Amino acid sequence: MVMEALVKAVHWLFPDFAFMWLVEEAKKNMPLELDFLNEGHNAERVASLLSHFPFLKVPMIHWDLSTKRILTMEFVEGGQVDDRDYMKKHNIDVNKISENLDMSGVERYSRRLGAGDLFPLFACVLTARSWNAVNSGISSAPVTQAEDVEIRTNAARYLPQISDLLNRVPRQMLLLLKTNDLLRGIETTLQTRASSSSFINMSRCCVRAVARHKRSKARSRSRRLQITLTESLSLWKLSVYELLLWFRGSMMNRWLAAILAFLH
Template sequence: MATRSLWRTRAKLAVAATAFCGGGAAAAAIATSDDPATALKVFTIVPRRLLRDSITAASIVFDYEYSLWGLPEGSNERAKIKHEVHLRSARKLQELCFRNGGIYIKLGQHIGQLEYLVPQEYVQTMRASMLNRCPVSTYDQVCEVFKKELGDTPDKVFDEFDPKPIASASLAQVHVARTHDGQKVAVKVQHTHMTDTAAADQATVEFLVNTLHWLFPSFDYRWLVAEIRESLPKELDFLIEAKNSVKCLENFRKLSPHIADYVYAPKVHWSLSTSKLLTMEFMDGAQVNDVITIRRLGIQPNEVARLVSRTFAEMIFKHGFVHCDPHAANLLVRPLPSGKRSIFGKKKPQLILLDHGLYKELDFSTRFSYASLWRALVFADANEIKVNSVKLGAGEDLYALFAGILTMKPWNRVIDPAVDHLVLKGTDSDRSELQMYASQYFPQISKLLSRLPRNILLMLKTNDCLRAVNNSLLQGSSLETFLIIGKVSSEAVFEAKMMQKKSLFRWLIIQLEELLLEARLLAMQMALWLLQVKKALTWT
């Protein structure tokens, strides 16, 4: 009840933040609230956090203006000083995220994926910390959640309960427990402060982003605030997360049975789960970026990369129901329980999907256009890239930039007919080239992001997460992962066209197109084999 009340009064909180807590209005809002104690806490938090945000933002802006004053553009000295300012500012932003917690941690995680928009110093600082140093609730706070949700303390609800969490994220932490019938489970417990501060955090973040946009028009992150406003209430309801995990596996069984055995999500213990507590089957496995452990399990990292690519390609292009937070901490790998092995005797991997709180549904039209776009990107079809980018909202002026963000390549490389034109090597030159384009086209990128529909923005986030996973597994991207994307997107386009066929002649045309595409994919596969043979001969 308190949470719903907070979300209903979000607009009031934004006004309160803007006014730095106008006394009479705040008192009236508290007095008429469904939960005066919680409302008082929120109205106390808003101005304090807003002040902290403002001080940090002002400090960062001043550092850039003062440190770079008078240094000529393009000079080595300016580049050196700019790198130092980027690093200092990233650490200030990191500290702000940790002090505020909650939504701010999620913002920090998102910044860590924006290679195409923010300097590398920010990306590296956020990636190194936001997944591994999240705040931890005390055991007393955990007990408070249990009493409210299940009416008793964890040691009574479970036969065993480890008070020390094995993991902590922005919204919750996970404890290991054992049920009274002996099953080992993972218990996800929402941080107590999320109920009290979620609306306050959103109000302060919204005010800060709007103010920065007013001061610096090219800085337009209002789309991110709008996305948080829509998605956060769903992420704070763990029963929605549980239902998402069930639907995800059902989709694989019904729509992608050929890989259903290779994808798994922990079973939910419904009687021990509520909107703020989620009890699931405990899963053993290696984190997807832990290459050493994956090899120790007898699994090849390139097999894992292929499975990750295939899994998310099926979700995006065929299911239209997409896990939008596939960072490394949410993906585990274990040997396939059936014990099946490859022709070389290596164990086959099974991908375990965790944290199903953030999903996005793609309607038929969006899914068809997005699949058509990725097929065109893989085959370097400039006209189809433009047509489908425009359909997805990029516009005729920014479609090339949209293609560049998706592939992390400049336009001339996107449309290069070379078979490996999309492959990222993960080298320093690749990274510096990306950063140069990010700096050069920052206003246009911000304009594009504010223009795209939010479901496509989340596809970009998913794409960024998967790129980071592939990079950790393969030290770059792989031609084979792009072939998988090309194949699955082509299959999705073919299936969609077959559903819309209106005549025998149209059916024949579609079949011919499919044969030609299969021939092109086969040619690309043969080119890949030749590249692999050439590389092997070079090593010897």
């Protein structure tokens, strides 16, 4: 395999770059990625799992016209999810598209996921924020161009450590990081990073997933009820936090508008 040979050559030249785990993942997943019939079944599974979202449309698969190398789907009118001009033209709220930190908790859960002493780097990778922003609380530290430059610079500097970190965490975590990066890319294009929409929505998904897992392990009805109440409280807190972010953003906009009007 060409990738395996290249990675071995890079590893021989630069021993700090341990990417053999990437080769193993590629060997396992590449055949599945190239099997379009499998992708079609995945699309139908997604349509079933997310059928309760009225805004989501997964195109129907034409199985009689599909093969392992060709996937034929119904044509659906629409725009790209990161097309801001399309959103404006059709009066779609971009924040709805991309919809507090306990530092000891950051360390504890990062270590449990295998990050070890690299937990600060793991927190930065997960949030795409600098360690200073993470440490002070990403909700209180707005994203700046200087911080983006700092992140890009440090990403190149800490590439061996990033490689080591990705090799440590569970493979399922790589898929979550990939999803996180996709959402962040959409937010950047739509210019909605400041609203924290994707983090709030991901948090809701995590709260529901953890509660569902705990309920499946619970042995008594009272314990399941306790888990459900805790889940509802956590989701309520997220909704309140989202409302506060919206309110703060609205107040800031009015304040800036008043200043500009006064200056003119």
